[in-house]
Amino acid sequence: MKIIIRIAVYFAVGLLFTVLIVRLVDPSRFHQVIGDWGRKFGYYKFAIDHYSSSIHLNANKAGAFNSRGVARYYQGQFEHAVQDYNRAIELDPQYALAIKNRALAFLAMGNAEDAKQGYTLACNLGRCEDFTHRCPELKLRCEKVECISIQTAIKAGLCQ
Numbered sequence: 001m002k003i004i005i006r007i008a009v010y011f012a013v014g015l016l017f018t019v020l021i022v023r024l025v026d027p028s029r030f031h032q033v034i035g036d037w038g039r040k041f042g043y044y045k046f047a048i049d050h051y052s053s054s055i056h057l058n059a060n061k062a063g064a065f066n067s068r069g070v071a072r073y074y075q076g077q078f079e080h081a082v083q084d085y086n087r088a089i090e091l092d093p094q095y096a097l098a099i100k101n102r103a104l105a106f107l108a109m110g111n112a113e114d115a116k117q118g119y120t121l122a123c124n125l126g127r128c129e130d131f132t133h134r135c136p137e138l139k140l141r142c143e144k145v146e147c148i149s150i151q152t153a154i155k156a157g158l159c160q
Contacts, residue, residue, distance in 0.1 A: 011041070031051070032054040035064075039071050044074050045075070055068065061091075062098065065084045073105055073108070085098045085099075085102035086102065103122060106118060
């Protein structure tokens, strides 16, 4: 019970700060921050709606497209996630996090060749460490998503 109260207080304080400060400064950023909160607590549809509002207010924010792609990825909407990552990369071609996320989405879709190219590009941009986390036998980071099977990773050439 104490943990639930702590989470509620944490959420309320963060939300109050967001409403008072961020909304006054940048309404687009306000929706992105609220979306981040929703995604953090597993409310992916809620997060997607706020990221979409942020994008509607400012369609030139690569971070909002990347974040919406991540929320869509968590919902299993891999094709839509790739579209969002592509838009983020179009806005910022050096956006290594979006390139890495797109590689993971390609891998989840079974598109090993594009995943391998994305992995290589992300590594060249300095994001190799992002691929080594929860699946030590794969040396592949999964970012709070179920680990990719070793067979899929081997097919993609991401591990030997």
